Structures are given as structure tokens and as C-alpha cells.
Amino acid sequence: MSKISTNDVEYVASLAQLELDAAAKERLVQEMGEILAYMDKLNELDTANVEPMMHAMEMTNVFREDVVESSISRETALQNAPVHDGQYFIVPRILEGDEA
Amino acid sequence: MEYEAVIGMEVHVEINTKSKIFCGCSTEFNAPPNTNVCPVCLGFPGVLPVLNREMVNKSVAAGLALNCRISRWSKMDRKNYFYPDMAKNYQISQYDLPLCFKGHLDIEVDGEIRRIGITRAHMEEDTARNTHTIGGGQSGVDFNRSGVPLLEIVTEPDLRSAKEAYAYLVTLKQILQYLDVSDCNMEEGSLRAEANISVRPKGATAFGAKTEVKNVASFSGVQKAIEYEIARQIQVLEEGGKVLQETRGWDADRGITVTQRLKESAHDYRYFPEPDLVPIVVDEAWEHRIRDRLPELPMARKKRFMEQYGLSAYDAMVLTATRPLADYYEACVSAGAESKKAANWVMGDLQALLTDGKMEITQCRIAPAALAAMIRMIEEGAISGKIGKEVLADMFETGREPQAIVEEKGLAQISDEAAIEAIVAQVISDNPAQVEQYKAGKEKVMGFLVGQVMKASRGKANPELVNRILRDALKK
Ligand SMILES: [Zn+2]
Numbered sequence: 275m276s277k278i279s280t281n282d283v284e285y286v287a288s289l290a291q292l293e294l295d296a297a298a299k300e301r302l303v304q305e306m307g308e309i310l311a312y313m314d315k316l317n318e319l320d321t322a323n324v325e326p327m328m329h330a331m332e333m334t335n336v337f338r339e340d341v342v343e344s345s346i347s348r349e350t351a352l353q354n355a356p357v358h359d360g361q362y363f364i365v366p367r368i369l370e371g372d373e374a
Numbered sequence: 375m376e377y378e379a380v381i382g383m384e385v386h387v388e389i390n391t392k393s394k395i396f397c398g399c400s401t402e403f404n405a406p407p408n409t410n411v412c413p414v415c416l417g418f419p420g421v422l423p424v425l426n427r428e429m430v431n432k433s434v435a436a437g438l439a440l441n442c443r444i445s446r447w448s449k450m451d452r453k454n455y456f457y458p459d460m461a462k463n464y465q466i467s468q469y470d471l472p473l474c475f476k477g478h479l480d481i482e483v484d485g486e487i488r489r490i491g492i493t494r495a496h497m498e499e500d501t502a503r504n505t506h507t508i509g510g511g512q513s514g515v516d517f518n519r520s521g522v523p524l525l526e527i528v529t530e531p532d533l534r535s536a537k538e539a540y541a542y543l544v545t546l547k548q549i550l551q552y553l554d555v556s557d558c559n560m561e562e563g564s565l566r567a568e569a570n571i572s573v574r575p576k577g578a579t580a581f582g583a584k585t586e587v588k589n590v591a592s593f594s595g596v597q598k599a600i601e602y603e604i605a606r607q608i609q610v611l612e613e614g615g616k617v618l619q620e621t622r623g624w625d626a627d628r629g630i631t632v633t634q635r636l637k638e639s640a641h642d643y644r645y646f647p648e649p650d651l652v653p654i655v656v657d658e659a660w661e662h663r664i665r666d667r668l669p670e671l672p673m674a675r676k677k678r679f680m681e682q683y684g685l686s687a688y689d690a691m692v693l694t695a696t697r698p699l700a701d702y703y704e705a706c707v708s709a710g711a712e713s714k715k716a717a718n719w720v721m722g723d724l725q726a727l728l729t730d731g732k733m734e735i736t737q738c739r740i741a742p743a744a745l746a747a748m749i750r751m752i753e754e755g756a757i758s759g760k761i762g763k764e765v766l767a768d769m770f771e772t773g774r775e776p777q778a779i780v781e782e783k784g785l786a787q788i789s790d791e792a793a794i795e796a797i798v799a800q801v802i803s804d805n806p807a808q809v810e811q812y813k814a815g816k817e818k819v820m821g822f823l824v825g826q827v828m829k830a831s832r833g834k835a836n837p838e839l840v841n842r843i844l845r846d847a848l849k850k
Contacts, residue, residue: 289642291456328471329449329647334655340391340428343398345412351517352408361407362514365458368504 277310278303376576377611379604380584381533381569383542386524387556388500388564389432395499395523396423396466396651403562407505407516415499415521417461423650425450429523430473432555433497434656434664436525437474439549439671440492444661448473450497450648458515459501467526469645472496473654479529479549480673481541490542491530498524519563525556531570531581536600543567543593548672552697560592567596572617573607582607583617587631590624599624603631675700683713692721699735705742711749719749723763727770739773740766748776760833761785789836791843794827797835798847801826812848820844 283302287294294302345351348361357364394401397414414421434444451469477492500522505514527546533539547558547565558565572584587603590596602624607617622631670678672694679690679700694700699720706716724745728738748769752762757780768779780786788794801823802809812819827840 289454289644328447329653330649331652333652334447336424336652337427337430338393338398338424340393340426341398342393342400345399345410348406348408348411351411351416357512359508359514362505362508362516363408364508364512365504365515366513367511368458368506368513 277314278307282306375612377573377604377608378576379534379536379600380531380572380574380581381535381539381600382531383527383529383533383539384568384570385527385543385546386566387436387527387550387558389429389436389523389525390554390556390564391426391428391432391523393426394521395426395429395497396521399518399521401522402518405518407514407518409518411517411520416517417463417520419462423466425651425654426523429497430654430656431664432553433473433495433525434661435553435668436527436550436555437477437495438661438665438668439553440474440477440479440495440527440546442474442477442492442495444656445471445473445475445654446657447471447653447655449653450651451645452648453498453643453645455643457501458513459504459520461502461517461520465499465501466648466651467498467645468496473656479542479545481538481545483535483538483541488532488538488541490532490538493528493530495525495527498526500524531572536597536604539569539600540593540597543596545672547593548695552669552672554669554697567593569596569600569603571600571603571607573604573611582611583619585617585619585631586621588621588623588634591626595624595626598626598629599631602629606631669697679703683707683717685714685717689717689721693717696735702735702738702742706746706749709743709746711746712753715749715753716746719745719766723766724770727767731770738770740769741773744769744775751776751780755787755789755836756780757785757787758833758835758837760828760837761787764833785834787836788831788834789839791839794831794835794839794843795847797827797830798840798843801830801844802847809848823848 280299280303283294283299283306286306287299287302352358352360352363355363388401391401393399394410394415397412399410399412399415402410414423437444448468448471450466452464453467453469454464456463472494474495475493477495479490479492480487481490482488500519502515502517502520505516508514529542533542550556550558556564560566567590569587569590570584571587572582574580574582585603585607587596587599590599603622610617618633621634623634624631676687676690676694679685679694680687683690685693693703703716703720706720707713711719724738724740728735745766748757748762748765751757751765752759757765761780765776765779765785768774768783769776772779805823805826808819808822812823823844824837824840827844828835828837831840
């Protein structure tokens with residue numbers, strides 16, 4: 275019995291804006307279920323005396339100074355855009371109130 | 375039934391660093407579209423953002439001024455959602471470990487101090503801007519704003535009225551401007567306020583369903599939107615309805631809020647630690663360095679102005695409204711102007727000239743020391759107060775020293791008794807009817823006669839001498 279339902283997979287897919295066919299959904303129910311089962315396995319470990327790990331990096335405090343550096347040209351910035359007008363990246367009309 | 379409102383505010387302020395939060399692109403406001411961009415702020419895959427140290431300094435300064443605790447250890451997180459103003463489909467923000475937390479801000483409403491809890495203040499990047507003027511079913515996206523540093527400041531639901539919310543915004547803006555961490559310019563979007571509003575029967579402890587009001591362009595707009603929303607929610611409840619949890623926009627033209635989005639469609643942001651940015655450790659030494667550099671904040675400065683300069687609470691409040699104004703006033707006093715006279719000139723005639731010219735004190739051509747010199751000339755009797763106004767207007771226009779203006783225009787006060795006696799004699803012989811009335815006991819005519827003498831001297835006669843000499847002459 276998987277810990278993940280088809281509904282869960284569909285929900286996660288919708289958040290990621292992915293369209294999945296029935297076979298992919300079935301496979302993902304299986305795979306995501308296995309990942310969660312593995313987490314359950316890890317949860318069996320006694321971690322009472324282990325510092326929680328908040329971040330994958332051991333390093334801290336890497337900063338840049340507040341100095342303006344030259345940016346790339348607008349021409350370069352726009353060159354890979356599927357549609358642009360020389361000034362803006364052009365996208366399908368965004369409706370007011372559609373914001374996430 | 376009597377209701378009370380429960381309001382919390384979320385304010386995004388743009389922190390005024392020169393470069394963006396994670397790259398060296400300029401944060402300049404009015405640049406042509408997509409000219410301050412690079413692979414990092416355009417959201418290209420594989421780039422490495424690096425946090426701007428000054429953003430941390432300024433955010434900690436803001437946190438300390440809001441009486442927050444500063445996280446010894448914090449991190450950046452990814453907030454995942456799709457929107458065309460965000461090319462990489464996540465916003466770098468802070469989730470469970472904000473840089474600043476558990477603070478408070480005291481606000482004054484109707485002479486009473488209210489303490490408003492600050493839940494948190496966290497760092498994040500701004501998104502790009504969309505323009506809807508492109509036409510043809512299309513929108514344009516400008517990434518100059520993408521990656522501009524923002525500090526999001528969130529209050530506890532401690533505000534109880536629209537008026538308190540307004541006072542909170544004004545006080546917050548004033549502090550952030552004193553700290554020089556943000557311009558807080560609503561027109562340029564460097565301050566954006568959202569209010570969470572609910573109502574409940576007075577005395578109840580549970581919260582009612584809340585609505586979130588967005589897209590308000592001014593502080594007074596926020597106040598009006600909250601007033602409207604409180605009344606609307608009470609009406610819904612009174613009619614036996616239910617307040618829906620939703621986002622509402624403020625329609626300033628119609629003076630109403632309208633539904634933008636129901637909460638059901640809100641996204642699940644799936645925050646996780648940003649793997650491209652390392653954790654931020656602000657140790658005690660760093661925090662202390664920032665604390666030591668904090669300027670005197672508005673409330674403390676207002677109190678000191680009252681004690682040190684003998685000003686009323688109102689005058690001290692007006693003069694400490696902005697740091698440049700307070701600095702100007704203090705420079706004027708330390709250049710030798712009497713403190714209350716300086717307050718009257720700065721708040722009165724100078725402020726009127728600034729308002730007329732739609733100018734800020736920072737654009738004023740009158741040096742504080744020149745204003746002090748002018749005020750001293752009045753005190754020493756070199757010019758009259760009335761002439762002082764004329765001299766001030768000239769100084770404001772030309773930036774010249776008051777002595778030079780008085781000399782060139784021949785405005786020096788006439789304090790020569792013989793000269794004034796001659797003018798008085800002339801006025802008495804020119805106005806026999808009024809002199810008769812005065813002698814018959816009509817004291818009010820005195821004002822008219824003084825006015826005639828001042829007019830004849832072109833405003834230069836010493837008013838005290840005019841009064842004395844005229845009275846003496848009329849007794850004869
Ligand atoms: Zn950039």
C-alpha cells in the first residue's frame with residue numbers, strides 16, 4: 275500500500291504545471307511512495323543527540339560588497355527570448371488578479 | 375452588536391542598496407526597460423547568486439530599530455510558484471528562520487502610545503515588472519526590478535482601527551527614512567503595504583475570517599480601504615452572512631474593495647532551503663557594530679528637542695518629522711539662532727516657501743547658518759520681523775546672505791527717532807479725522823495710524839519706536 279495516492283501525484287503535478295498520462299501517474303505513485311517509505315526508515319533512527327541540519331552547506335557568510343557592476347546589454351539579454359520588442363520580453367497577456 | 379477590528383500589516387520596503395540583492399546590477403529606478411539585468415537576475419539556470427553584505431547590514435539596522443531580535447543563524451529559502459514576472463519560477467525569500475523577529479513598534483494615536491508587535495522582518499528579492507500597455511493580447515516584462523532587495527515587515531494582529539494602521543505606516547516610514555535604509559516612496563513602489571483585516575464581537579478572543587487588501591497606492595488609501603473593509607465585514611455579519619477569506623483590491627476611484635482571489639486557489643509554495651546561498655551568521659560583534667551606528671530615532675529626538683530647546687510637543691513633532699528637517703533645525707540653532715524663534719521660522723515662513731515651490735528641505739538654497747544670521751538681525755533690531763519675511767523670500771530665491779540683501783535693497787530698519795518723529799508728524803497732519811476719533815476715545819484707530827507710519831517708511835520703521843512716538847505725539 276503506497277503512502278501516495280493518485281490525487282497526491284496529480285496535485286504535485288499541477289503545482290509543477292506538468293501534464294501526466296495514466297502510466298506516468300502510476301509510476302510516480304510507486305516511486306514517490308518508495309521515497310516516503312525510505313524517510314520512514316530514517317525516522318526510526320534515534321537522533322535525540324544529533325544537531326539538526328538546517329542547510330546542506332557547512333560554509334556560512336559568503337557576501338558580495340555593494341558595488342554596481344556593468345550588466346549585459348539589453349540586446350544580449352533579449353536575444354534568446356522567443357518574443358521581444360527590442361525593449362521588453364513579450365509574454366501572453368497577464369490578467370489582473372491572476373497573481374500567485 | 376458592537377464589533378472590533380483586528381488588523382495586521384505586511385509591508386514590503388525596498389532597501390536602498392546601490393546594487394541588487396544577489397548580483398551587481400544597479401537598482402536605479404528609472405532606467406530603460408531591461409538595461410539593469412544579468413544572467414543572475416534574469417533567472418538563468420546554473421548561475422550563482424551571492425548575497426549583498428549591505429543588504430544584511432541595513433536589514434539588521436531596521437530590525438534593531440524595530441526592537442527585533444536578530445537571528446544568530448538564518449538562511450534563504452525558495453518560495454515556489456509560477457508567474458510571468460519570475461523567470462526562474464521561485465522567489466528567493468526567507469521562510470522559517472527570518473533575519474529579524476519578535477520586535478515591536480510604539481505608535482501614537484490621539485495622544486496615546488500603542489505598542490504594535492512585529493512578528494518578523496525578512497529579506498527577499500523583488501520580482502520583475504509587467505506592463506500591460508503592449509496590446510494585442512500581450513504583456514511586456516521588464517527585469518530591472520527583478521532582484522531589487524526587499525525587506526518584508528510583518529506585524530502581529532495588534533492594530534484595532536484604520537487610524538492605527540495609518541499611524542503605524544507613518545511611524546514605520548519615518549524610522550526607515552531616519553535609518554537611511556529605504557526611500558519609502560510609494561509612487562516608485564519602494565514601499566508597498568497590505569492589510570489583513572477581520573472583525574469580531576467586542577470582547578471575543580477568537581479571530582473572524584480575514585480578508586487581505588492589496589494594491590493600495592497611498593497611506594491615506596490604506597486607511598480608507600481598511601475603514602471600508604471593516605464596515606463591509608460588519609454589514610455582512612449583521613445580515614447573517616459569512617465573511618469569505620479572500621484577497622481584495624482597493625478601487626480608489628469607486629472607494630470600495632473588490633474580490634481579487636479566493637483563498638481556495640492560493641498556492642502551496644513548497645519552501646525549501648536555497649542551495650545556492652550559504653547560511654547567514656550575524657554574531658554578537660556584528661550586531662553590536664550595527665547597533666552602535668544607529669542614528670537617534672524620531673521619538674528620542676522629539677523628546678530631546680522638547681527638553682533641550684524648550685519646544686512644545688507639537689513643534690518638536692513637526693521638526694523631527696524627517697531627519698533632514700531635524701538636522702536643518704539643529705544646524706540653525708547651533709549657528710546661533712534662538713531655539714523657539716528658529717522653530718517658528720523653519721515651521722512657518724520657510725515651510726510655506728518650500729510647500730509653494732513643491733520642494734524638500736534638502737533642496738533649500740538657504741544655508742541653516744544664513745537663516746540663523748537673518749534671525750539674529752531681527753533680534754538685534756537691524757531689520758523688522760516683517761522685513762525679515764521679505765529677506766527670507768529673497769534668500770530662498772537667490773541663496774544670498776541676508777546682510778547682502780538688506781544692504782542692496784536698503785531694508786535696514788529705521789531706528790533713528792528723529793526720522794520716525796518726522797514721519798509720525800506727517801501722518802498726523804495727513805489724517806486729522808482719525809486723530810480726532812482717537813482723541814475722542816476710539817483706541818482702535820491707533821492700528822490704522824501705525825499702519826500709515828509703517829507704510830510711509832516702506833515697512834522699515836522700528837515698530838516699537840513707531841508705537842511709542844505715535845502715542846506720545848497724540849497726547850499733545
Ligand atoms: Zn543582475
